[in-house]
Amino acid sequence: EDKVVQSPLSLVVHEGDTVTLNCSYEVTNFRSLLWYKQEKKAPTFLFMLTSSGIEKKSGRLSSILDKKELSSILNITATQTGDSAIYLCAVHVQGAQKLVFGQGTRLTINP
């Protein structure tokens, strides 16, 4: 069965800290890995990573895929209270019209 696991499940840090969120996967036929941010209800797209191993960056956020370790990390530097959200990792399995999601990491940034 395809599986995606995120860690930690919950994280509380102070504003300005740097955080690293983890995602590992076991899937039959990997195509890509995606990160989403869910602040209230609707998840919004952050990054898509493929086996190319190219790091993706957007402002203070960056992410990379380790295809050997079957994992990905999402880094957020100089965190702000607006970064407080649930961060979701999902894998697109080749040939399946669906995403397999992890449980999510709830990140709380305290001022």
Next chain:
Amino acid sequence: KAGVTQTPRYLIKTRGQQVTLSCSPISGHRSVSWYQQTPGQGLQFLFEYFSETQRNKGNFPGRFSGRQFSNSRSEMNVSTLELGDSALYLCASSDGGPEKLFFGSGTQLSVL
């Protein structure tokens, strides 16, 4: 362009009842997917429709069903509601594969 619209935003039902949730995709998107989100399980895939055809279905009992209309709008139905069906139901649309999903704000269903 308007985003993905889900109605209603909130629903309270009792066990044994049935419920219908609605989703209007982004204009031009022909694929609509449904996911169930609960605190312990994360997002679980329910089903995906493309041009009125169900292309994939998740591991949910037959009480969960869906359909898509010719204008790409989609509905999902849950019959004989159980307490465990309480969740946020998210709809997402795409003009390509699941790597390009745009999510709606969901319908929060509470079963009492």
